[in-house]
Amino acid sequence: MTLIKTKVGRRSFIKTSAATGGGILIGFNWLVSCTPATEEEPTVAIPNEWFDINGYIKIGDTGMVTIYSPNPEIGQNVMTSMPMIVAEELDVPWKNVVVEQGSLDEDAFKNPQFAGGSLSIKLSWDALRMAGAAGKRMLMEAAAKEWGVAVTDLTASEGVISEINGERTIEYGQIASKAVGIEVPEELELKEPKDYKLIGTRQKNVEGPKIVTGKPLFGLDYKREGMLLAMIEHPPAFGLKVVDFNTEEIKAMTGVKDAFIIDTTIPEPGGLGINAFPQLVAIVGESTWQLMKAKKALKVNYESVSEAENSEMHAAKMEADFEKGQAATSRLDGDPDAAFASATKVIERTYTAPFMAHNTLEPMNFFANVTADKAELVGPTQTPKLLEESVAKLLDMPAENITVDMTRQGGGFGRRLYTHFGLEAAAISKKMGAPIKMIYTREDDMSQGTYRPTYRSVYKAGLDENNNLIAFSVKGIGIPEGPVFPNRFPAGSVDNYVAESRGIETNISTGAWRAPRSHFTAGAEQSFLDEVAELAGKDPIDLRLELFERAMKNPVGEEHEYEAERYAGVLKLVKEKSNWGTETPGVFRGVAAYFCHNSYVAQVMDMVLVDGKPKVKKVYCAVDCGILINREGAENIIQGGVVDGIGHAMYSELKFEDGTPTHKNFTTYQLVRFNQAPAEIEVHFVENEIAPTGLGEPGLPPAVGALANALYKATGTRYYHSPFSTADQGSNLIG
Amino acid sequence: MAIFNLTINGEKREVDVDPDTPILWVLRDELDLVGTKFGCGVAMCGACTIHLDGAATRSCQVPVSAIEGKKITTIEGLSEKGDHPVQKAWLEHDVAQCGYCQAGQIMSASALLDSNPNPSDEEIEVAMTGNICRCGTYVRIKDAIKTASKL
Ligand code: FES
Ligand code: FES
Numbered sequence: 001m002t003l004i005k006t007k008v009g010r011r012s013f014i015k016t017s018a019a020t021g022g023g024i025l026i027g028f029n030w031l032v033s034c035t036p037a038t039e040e041e042p043t044v045a046i047p048n049e050w051f052d053i054n055g056y057i058k059i060g061d062t063g064m065v066t067i068y069s070p071n072p073e074i075g076q077n078v079m080t081s082m083p084m085i086v087a088e089e090l091d092v093p094w095k096n097v098v099v100e101q102g103s104l105d106e107d108a109f110k111n112p113q114f115a116g117g118s119l120s121i122k123l124s125w126d127a128l129r130m131a132g133a134a135g136k137r138m139l140m141e142a143a144a145k146e147w148g149v150a151v152t153d154l155t156a157s158e159g160v161i162s163e164i165n166g167e168r169t170i171e172y173g174q175i176a177s178k179a180v181g182i183e184v185p186e187e188l189e190l191k192e193p194k195d196y197k198l199i200g201t202r203q204k205n206v207e208g209p210k211i212v213t214g215k216p217l218f219g220l221d222y223k224r225e226g227m228l229l230a231m232i233e234h235p236p237a238f239g240l241k242v243v244d245f246n247t248e249e250i251k252a253m254t255g256v257k258d259a260f261i262i263d264t265t266i267p268e269p270g271g272l273g274i275n276a277f278p279q280l281v282a283i284v285g286e287s288t289w290q291l292m293k294a295k296k297a298l299k300v301n302y303e304s305v306s307e308a309e310n311s312e313m314h315a316a317k318m319e320a321d322f323e324k325g326q327a328a329t330s331r332l333d334g335d336p337d338a339a340f341a342s343a344t345k346v347i348e349r350t351y352t353a354p355f356m357a358h359n360t361l362e363p364m365n366f367f368a369n370v371t372a373d374k375a376e377l378v379g380p381t382q383t384p385k386l387l388e389e390s391v392a393k394l395l396d397m398p399a400e401n402i403t404v405d406m407t408r409q410g411g412g413f414g415r416r417l418y419t420h421f422g423l424e425a426a427a428i429s430k431k432m433g434a435p436i437k438m439i440y441t442r443e444d445d446m447s448q449g450t451y452r453p454t455y456r457s458v459y460k461a462g463l464d465e466n467n468n469l470i471a472f473s474v475k476g477i478g479i480p481e482g483p484v485f486p487n488r489f490p491a492g493s494v495d496n497y498v499a500e501s502r503g504i505e506t507n508i509s510t511g512a513w514r515a516p517r518s519h520f521t522a523g524a525e526q527s528f529l530d531e532v533a534e535l536a537g538k539d540p541i542d543l544r545l546e547l548f549e550r551a552m553k554n555p556v557g558e559e560h561e562y563e564a565e566r567y568a569g570v571l572k573l574v575k576e577k578s579n580w581g582t583e584t585p586g587v588f589r590g591v592a593a594y595f596c597h598n599s600y601v602a603q604v605m606d607m608v609l610v611d612g613k614p615k616v617k618k619v620y621c622a623v624d625c626g627i628l629i630n631r632e633g634a635e636n637i638i639q640g641g642v643v644d645g646i647g648h649a650m651y652s653e654l655k656f657e658d659g660t661p662t663h664k665n666f667t668t669y670q671l672v673r674f675n676q677a678p679a680e681i682e683v684h685f686v687e688n689e690i691a692p693t694g695l696g697e698p699g700l701p702p703a704v705g706a707l708a709n710a711l712y713k714a715t716g717t718r719y720y721h722s723p724f725s726t727a728d729q730g731s732n733l734i735g
Numbered sequence: 736m737a738i739f740n741l742t743i744n745g746e747k748r749e750v751d752v753d754p755d756t757p758i759l760w761v762l763r764d765e766l767d768l769v770g771t772k773f774g775c776g777v778a779m780c781g782a783c784t785i786h787l788d789g790a791a792t793r794s795c796q797v798p799v800s801a802i803e804g805k806k807i808t809t810i811e812g813l814s815e816k817g818d819h820p821v822q823k824a825w826l827e828h829d830v831a832q833c834g835y836c837q838a839g840q841i842m843s844a845s846a847l848l849d850s851n852p853n854p855s856d857e858e859i860e861v862a863m864t865g866n867i868c869r870c871g872t873y874v875r876i877k878d879a880i881k882t883a884s885k886l
Contacts, residue, residue: 075833075870204829211834212825212841213817214770214810221769229764254736254753289753289760292776361774361782361835361869410772410835411869442775632829636875640832643871666779666867674863677873679856 044096044173051176053138055108056086056131063159063173065092068102070124072115072382073207074412075640076696077633080206081121082128084630088198089132089190092159092172099206104384104404115382116417116512118597118694121629125691133188135179142178143170193627193689202632207408217408219365219379222437227367228257230428230438231291233281233298234448237659238309238508240302242279250283250298255290259283262427264420266393272386274450275420276509282428284436292441306507308659311354317504318352318456318477327500331486333557334496339471343462346471347535351459351524353722354653356452357663358513359671362410363445366425369435370395375402375426379437380409382416390419391426414512418450443664450511451654455483455520459528462496467536469547471496474525479504483517483524489567489595490529492560493547508656514644515697518596519704523649523722526592526705531718540591540709541575544568562595566624569686570602573622577684578604587617590709592702598693600624600686603642605678605706607714614714616646616678616707621699623683626690634695639681641699647672649704649722670723739799743768744812754800759783761799762809770810770838774867781866784839784846785809791846791862810838813845820886821845821879828879832870840866844880853884 047060058066067083083099106113111127136156143161144151147168155164162169193199210217235242242261250259265278283294340346366379375395381387384404392399409416425438440448455478462471472494476484482501491497513519533543548571550556551564571593574580580591586608593602606618619642628634651670655662663669708719741748743766750765757776762768762785774782776795783794786808813819821844831837840863847854847862854862859880868876 073833075831075835077832204826205831205834207834208826208829208831209817211831211837212810212822213813214768214838216769218772218835220773223767223769287752287756287760287764288773289756289764293753359869361780361833361867362772363774409833411833413869439773442777442780636829636832636872639874640871643873647871665777666775667777671867671869672871672873673867674873674876675860677871679874679877681874 047173049177051180053135053176053179054131055105055110056128057090057135059172059176061173061176063096063171064098065090065096065172066098066100068100070102070109070111070113071120072113072384072406072409072412072416073101074115074382074409074416076115076120076637077205077630078115078120080203080633081629082124083206084198084203085125085128086132088196089129090135091157094198094203096159101406101408104388104406106385113384114386115412116414118599118696118698120694122598122691122693129190130188133190134184137184137188138179138182139172139175141182141184142175146170146175146178200628200631203630204632218362218410219367219407220362220410220439222367222378222407224367224369224435227435227437228284228286228432229288229291230282230284230425230436231295232424232438232440232444233283233295233300234277234444235302236447238276238656239304239306239659241305242281243301243303245281245298245300250294253290253294253297255285255287256294257284257286258432259294260431262424262431264394264423264427266390266423269390270386272383272417273390273419274509274511276507277448280424282424282431284428284432288439295441309506309508310657310659311655314454314479314656315352318454318479321502321504322456322458322477323475325502327502328482329484329486329501331491331497331499331557333491333494336471336473336496336498339496340460340462340473343471344465345463345535346460347531348458348460349528349531349720351457351528351720353455353520354655355454355508355510356513356648356652357446357449357654357669358413358415359446359669360409360411360413360415363440363442364415364421365437365439366422367435367437368422368425368429370426370430373397373401377403377422377426378405378407379422379425380407380416381422382412382414383419387419387422390423394423394426395430413514414516415450417512442666446669447661447664449654450509452513452516453478453481453510457483457521457524459524461528461532463532463536467538469494469532469536473498475500477502477504479506480510481517483520485517485521485561487559487561488521489551489560489562490547492555492557492564493551495556497556515596515700518594518697518701519645519648522592522594522596522701523704523708526594526702527708527718530590530705530709530712539581541571541580544571544593566600566686567593567595570600570622570624573684573686574602574604574620577622577682578620580604588614588710588713590706590711590713592705592709594698594702594705596701597697599695599698601638601698601702603702603706605703605710607710609714614711615676616710618680619678619682619703619706621681621683622686623695623699624686624688625695625698626688626692628685629692631685634685635683637695638683638699641697642681642703643672643677645700645703646678646707647676649707650676650725651723653723653726739803741799741802741807742805743807744809750799752799755798757795758785758797758799758802758807759794762794768809768811772835772838774836779867780836780839781843782836782839784842784866786842786846789846789849791843810842813841819845820883821848823886824879824883827882828875830872830875830879832872836866836868836870840868840876844876844883848880848884854880
């Protein structure tokens with residue numbers, strides 16, 4: 001039996017019924033239960049009355065249950081998986097459940113509402129289970145009272161409460177009205193994983209039917225009576241600031257209501273408040289197209305406020321400063337210098353990666369309605385709470401007067417962790433005294449990014465005469481942060497080990513890009529280990545398993561940030577599922593494994609040559625994320641991570657000339673396309689009962705390493721510098 | 736500004752817009768048909784795909800002045816109840832991640848299957864390579880097209 005405390009912080013779980021209220025209305029609200037109705041199994045009728053059970057749950061008199069999904073939905077599918085956890089403990093048939101996006105209300109949800117670090121499931125695991133279990137307990141208490149029996153005489157399952165030794169039964173919908181406000185005990189019993197009926201099954205995306213019929217779901221689709229549209233123009237280069245523009249000319253254009261300069265500077269913005277261009281030109285009107293034409297007619301004067309950077313300068317700086325100054329983070333085990341000096345074989349390789357843009361397919365946008373004493377924001381954000389706090393600073397308004405609602409989001413990848421676009425919408429609405437929706441063009445989005453930093457790392461390994469790895473060094477630098485995780489693998493598995501990370505300042509705005517740093521370190525480290533294995537004459541999986549064995553039995557150093565057993569577990573699983581070791585003519589294989597964001601993923605990538613050009617045909621993935629919540633969504637996000645990893649390692653880069661990003665749209669910025677994606681991606685999960693961890697990021701990093709290793713087998717060339725398809729490394733790679 | 740008479744999803748609609756306005760923005764701003772998405776505005780992502788007289792067309796590239804008399808179908812009009820074989824197959828394969836690209840993907844796929852009910856892998860590639868999915872759902876898109884071709 002798993003017991004869980006129902007008191008979190010200062011308020012008990014139950015005392016905040018009705019706090020979240022309805023979801024967001026985008027144009028209209030329509031109810032679709034989680035499983036589409038079939039002739040044999042009609043879904044539950046739309047209720048006449050709803051009863052608020054707690055912040056997550058509302059039950060209708062017909063037995064229909066609304067579960068509010070607390071966290072931002074950016075495509076990671078938490079809007080399905082989080083409510084599944086609530087429904088499991090509430091013990092209600094999934095087909096009776098309707099899911100709605102919850103508003104920002106961390107008090108009601110007893111949990112931080114953000115999408116970042118693949119943390120949604122990991123952090124909310126207790127709160128979601130508790131919400132469901134508390135709801136079930138309240139319904140049972142109400143039934144017990146009604147029948148004059150003890151709660152212990154009752155059992156509840158699939159939305160029905162029954163007497164253990166009696167005939168009586170009652171459905172949740174029939175007793176819900178009496179359950180409102182009932183106190184629950186301080187401790188509640190949770191289900192054992194072996195008793196799960198819903199968790200671990202395959203459930204379809206709850207918004208699937210709306211997505212395939214084009215219903216208004218996204219921020220860009222949001223509309224309000226009397227709403228105006230707004231667009232911004234930012235300086236063309238980092239290091240420039242807006243001075244003035246041809247205001248009168250722009251204002252005179254057809255469809256332009258107003259044009260002005262906004263300033264979104266706030267005190268203590270914090271890391272996620274990064275904003276390279278706090279001063280922007282804003283143009284407001286009623287038609288997007290007319291605004292786009294007005295943007296083209298802008299003549300803006302800029303002043304230079306800091307140095308204009310370029311890509312050559314970035315590369316040169318990273319090389320020059322590589323070992324200069326104090327490392328930001330470091331680790332030292334044993335005596336690497338001596339070990340390298342005594343090694344029989346030494347190998348050293350340098351890896352680099354460029355800046356990259358996030359390029360969520362839905363460009364940045366936000367709705368704001370700022371009045372004298374209130375502000376209402378609606379749109380795509382991964383950090384609604386931070387946005388609320390930031391808008392409070394910008395408007396000098398108490399946070400209680402500000403609401404933030406989340407729409408479905410056309411991709412996140414870290415881009416919507418940042419607050420500047422929400423602030424811009426708020427500033428424009430305030431100036432206009434009207435509700436506005438601000439939207440970026442693709443060019444605005446790509447040239448005003450919070451880019452993935454550029455990196456350079458040097459890996460070095462030493463083998464003794466028996467081909468044992470006796471020394472390992474990883475040193476990295478990045479703009480603005482270095483890419484090295486000193487306590488990650490292979491730390492703990494090598495006697496003599498050194499890791500150092502350094503950063504160089506820049507005026508280019510950078511930020512978290514899906515699996516920050518990990519996507520680069522996984523690619524570099526895992527392809528380096530492939531070369532080390534080759535040098536040692538060992539199978540690449542065996543070499544890794546040997547190292548994990550060492551880290552399990554006799555770890556080196558104080559600590560390391562991974563569980564060697566689980567790491568080895570995914571490698572063994574992928575080895576088995578891919579029949580590693582068997583040779584298929586014309587198929588070239590690469591392997592990689594990586595641990596980040598609390599989950600373990602190993603991949604084997606099969607490459608073939610099509611017209612002489614390499615193409616990934618099939619990928620095998622083995623994943624350990626603890627308890628699996630929704631098998632369907634989990635497979636999908638891992639597959640997406642693989643495609644994203646291949647795509648960005650092969651094709652994507654953002655360069656700078658005179659402070660200006662040289663790519664501004666998909667005409668030159670290449671994203672992976674249908675014909676370049678693998679034909680098949682198989683995903684296998686390690687079965688265990690460990691508390692669940694996230695999957696939004698961990699599927700991506702190993703794909704970079706597996707790709708580089710498969711490419712080597714297919715072409716005989718090692719790829720050290722992403723994107724691998726650039727001309728200097730062989731443009732023949734574009735398959 | 737000028738008046739244009741359009742046939743969208745079988746209905747006659749009248750709009751008063753600048754003649755050079757791409758049909759994408761007529762749909763989204765004037766007609767509340769926001770299922771058709773904006774991704775790039777330069778014919779490179781396919782998010783804005785509609786059917787123009789049955790052919791998959793990037794609506795960000797076609798000015799409203801060029802389409803009078805032509806039949807426009809958007810994702811909202813693909814089927815009455817969301818039960819077009821491609822929509823059904825998309826649900827069966829649970830294709831969407833963020834979902835933003837999927838209306839465009841479905842419009843490209845349904846135009847392909849209308850003209851070629853049993854496309855080969857190569858023909859599917861040619862038809863779908865203009866539609867970006869930033870979330871990387873390509874494997875499921877391919878499987879769903881194959882399923883739809885059998886429905
Ligand atoms: S918006 Fe039309 S192709 Fe991208
Ligand atoms: S599902 Fe997100 S862009 Fe395709």
